[in-house]
Amino acid sequence: MARSGKLSSTGDQRENGRQQILDVIRTAGHIARIDIAKATGVSPATVTAITAELLSAGLIEEVAPDTTSEIRRGRPRVALKIRGAAHRIAGLKVAHHTISTVITDFVGKELASHEMPLIKGRMPLPELCAQIRRALEFTCQKGGFVIEDLSGVGLGLAGMVDAERKFVYWSSSLEERNVDLGQALAEVLPCPVFLDNDANLVAKAEHLFGEGRTCDNFIVITIEHGVGMGIVIDGKIYRGKRGCGAEFGHTKVHLEGALCQCGQRGCLEAYVGDYALLREANISSGNERHTSLLSLFKAAENGDAMARSVLDRARRMFAMGLANVVNIFDPSKIILAGARMTFDHLYSDKVIEEMQQWVVHVDAPLPEVIIHDWGDLMWANGAAAYGIEEVTSQTVKEFANAAA
Amino acid sequence: MARSGKLSSTGDQRENGRQQILDVIRTAGHIARIDIAKATGVSPATVTAITAELLSAGLIEEVAPDTTSEIRRGRPRVALKIRGAAHRIAGLKVAHHTISTVITDFVGKELASHEMPLIKGRMPLPELCAQIRRALEFTCQKGGFVIEDLSGVGLGLAGMVDAERKFVYWSSSLEERNVDLGQALAEVLPCPVFLDNDANLVAKAEHLFGEGRTCDNFIVITIEHGVGMGIVIDGKIYRGKRGCGAEFGHTKVHLEGALCQCGQRGCLEAYVGDYALLREANISSGNERHTSLLSLFKAAENGDAMARSVLDRARRMFAMGLANVVNIFDPSKIILAGARMTFDHLYSDKVIEEMQQWVVHVDAPLPEVIIHDWGDLMWANGAAAYGIEEVTSQTVKEFANAAA
Incomplete structure (x- = not known):
């Protein structure tokens, strides 16, 4: 990436203007120049100049005015859209x-x-x-x-x-x-x-085209082999100072608790991660040896008390972790996202009930919890x-x- | 507060301009119009118009140019400052x-x-x-x-x-x-x-005139009878959706743990609050009955094993809570603020050491921890x-x- 010296404030403004205008066009799908000016507060003359630049660079293109579907007074307005190609x-x-x-x-x-x-x-x-x-x-x-x-x-x-x-x-x-x-x-x-x-x-995907589309402050908890967290504040991903915030899986839920893969003790993942569940389930050598979550789930379904107890504690620890996230962020929405909905111990209604029980109670509705099952794509x-x-x-x- | 209809975008821009200009003047102490234009990106003509309004409303005032201390070419520039009166x-x-x-x-x-x-x-x-x-x-x-x-x-x-x-x-x-x-x-x-x-x-006080002056992302933990938290993200107080985020004291540090004054179990305050320490210390009726933190501290200093154990666990639970805040926010700085530095079980080097031990370790410096002793004023x-x-x-x- 080429580097330039410090931009003048006018240069900065122009750069901001370009970014803002591209963002508005992207969000709108297609939009007329005058509506871009209204949405951004940039003057119509500047919008015309910047969109001319963007057109000639091939980043956006004009959409032929739709003259059939709507009756308009005056000349139909040409809209602009992002140029896919x-x-x-x-x-x-x-x-x-x-x-x-x-x-x-x-x-x-x-x-x-x-x-x-x-x-x-x-x-x-x-x-x-x-x-x-x-x-x-x-x-x-x-x-x-x-x-x-x-x-x-x-x-x-x-x-x-x-x-x-x-x-x-x-x-x-x-x-x-x-x-x-x-x-x-x-x-x-x-x-x-x-x-x-x-x-x-x-x-980011949830914010752009998922359950976070209408929402600028929300938390996504991802559940795979471990648990992850994404934080959106004011429409932006919150990353922390060193880029390693949102470490939900390694927050401590028990002082000097179970040993975690990370080498520390008491991490949430050491109670809810796949390896943690199998470690617990297999302590007793007399029982069936589980090598996958699937066999552990089947055992629990068939009434195996030990398997049930393992999944039960994972659920409760996870609900407590979620409650802490609500207590700290007080978000509008929590999205539980993952691709493994077969194993519902971390998604069930009971998780949400317990989480709600452990959240600080005020006379206002609790954040919405949404379960969003999606694949790696x-x-x-x-x-x-x-x-x-x-x-x-x-x-x-x-x-x-x-x-x- | 009078309500108006929706402002036009030009009106909004003017309102933003006034707010920005007042903020820049406040931050600078005193500043010339041309430097306001540079700092805000607002055009010099608009700066002149807006500052004229603010002057006539008595919100700002002109500072006589300092002609003695500095040699300047040309006409000395008049600076503006907030009008204290x-x-x-x-x-x-x-x-x-x-x-x-x-x-x-x-x-x-x-x-x-x-x-x-x-x-x-x-x-x-x-x-x-x-x-x-x-x-x-x-x-x-x-x-x-x-x-x-x-x-x-x-x-x-x-x-x-x-x-x-x-x-x-x-x-x-x-x-x-x-x-x-x-x-x-x-x-x-x-x-x-x-x-x-x-x-x-x-x-807010730390951000404006304390240890957070040079920092736009930090956490303040307050220690009084209970513990509180203030979160500054991008220079603004983060309050959450319902205005009740940052509930550090009621995050859960133990599943189904000690009973808290709030009625729930396992809250951090139920391990570090004054009442929690005294409750623990007084379980054994044979011992000296403590009615204040002071007597508990004295007992610990005099080698009372039970008193030491009580303060010891409070310190460890608090360090774990701090580590979780770092794991989630990855802030530049954590400020421990309070007015009770006599009781150092939550401020000691050991707290910070233990916190650092429980933080997710990456090859980058940990956030700075600052202890700021100040009074209610x-x-x-x-x-x-x-x-x-x-x-x-x-x-x-x-x-x-x-x-x-």
Whole structure:
């Protein structure tokens, strides 16, 4: 990315104007220039000038006025919309057993998608980079184009990720710690990559096209092998100072409690993660040995008291964790999102009841809890949305640099 | 407050401009018009027009150019500053045994202060309103003016307060629950009142003139009889949807744990609050009966194993709660603020060490922990700052309404 000196405040204003106008057009779908001026507070003359720039750069296009469906007085107004063909963006979610990829146009319309199985969940860095490139190549091929056609890639992975620095402190997909994954991917991919924690990308997807569309303050809790959290405050992902906030799974729910995979004690994940449930279930060697959640669930359904007790405690610990999130954030909405609805011990009505019981009670309605079952491709869509956002902001900066 | 119809976007821009310009002048102390234009991005012509309005309304004043201390080419520039005499604002903090009051001018300069003892900590609504009026009258008298000279009052109290609705769900100072305290005070005071949770006002004071001055993302934990939290995100107090977020003291640190005054189990306060320590310390009737933290501390100092154990667990639970705040917010800074530094079980180096041990570890420095010992008058200053902020924004709105 080219660097320029400090922009003048007029330059900044123009850059803000471009970003604002692109955002308004994206949100509206299509919108006339005069309505852009109303929505942004930017003067009509400036809107005309900026949209002319964006048109000539091919980022937006004019929509032929619709003269049939509505009776209008005067000349029909030409609307503007984002030009889909301006960019192709990929979104990837690296999960335990798969890499899910989606490629969209600049509007966000899906052009191709692919789920590629992974043999190993945790890989050394060069292998992860190679697998990511492979997943992108496969998906491009399905869409009838090549990896060089991509303008940007959004990538979500589990773990502690500093999105701004594109740096991974730790991820369940990587053998190494403290990896400059942005740099490593820059060496194998022909376009910029934007990383984030996967739960943040789910939060972004929920905000852009899911249950958080009408809401600017909400929390997403993701449930996979572990639990994650994405926080949206004032319409933006909250990432914390070092990019590693929202560590829901490693908040402590018991002083000196159960040992967690992270090496500490008493983490929520050490009570609700898959490994934690199996560890508990298998303490007694006389019983059936469970190697998966599925067998544990079946045992509980068949009345096995120990299996029931294991799932029961996980549910209660999780409900307590949720209650703490409500006590701290007092959000409008909590979205429980995941792809494993078969195992409902963390989603059931009972979880929500218990959570409500442990929340500070005031004479006002509790936050809404929404359960949103979606697959890895939706996570990948969140990653693509992040890619689109970052490519847009980079394009706007390049404009400003060219003008400076 | 007068209500107007929806403002036009031009009106909104003008209102934003006035607010921005007042904020920039307040932050700078004194600043020339041209530098205001640079700092805000508002055009010099608009800055001149808006500052003319603000001057004629008496909210700001010109500062004679300083021609002696600096050699300047050309005509010396006139600077602008907030006019202290424009308003007198009071800030109050209602604590368990006192009401602390400070009266400042519109710049924030203290004109008078007073600490009034309270006989009862928890009062019925009419009595609390009467005590607040009495505290204001006393303080005004000390300053040589009358209560009618006040333009606004900022008020902080412990409990669950919806600042926007001026509504108190619950407060340790009030016998009733769900009280429209804003309305009740409007009936006994001659000027507008702005309420907030006291920890939020400490956070505001820290942000404006304390340890959070250089920082836009930090957490304040207040330690009095209970523990409170104020959250500053992007320079603003984070209050949550219903105005009752940041409930640190009632986050659960133990599933089905110790009974809390709030009626629930396992709250942090049920392990670290004064009542919780004394309850623990006095379970054994054979031992010395403690009626205050002071006697408990003395016993621990004299080697009483039970007293030590009580303080020890409180410290560990508190450190765990702090670690959870770091895991969730990943703030730049945590400020532990309070007025009871004699009892250091929640402030000691050991607390901070243990907290650091329980925080998710990444290859980046941990947030700074600052211990800030201050008295109730500093809390009152936070309340006054809130009053100044709200009176400013109300004045700006009145301008806009007059212009509409």
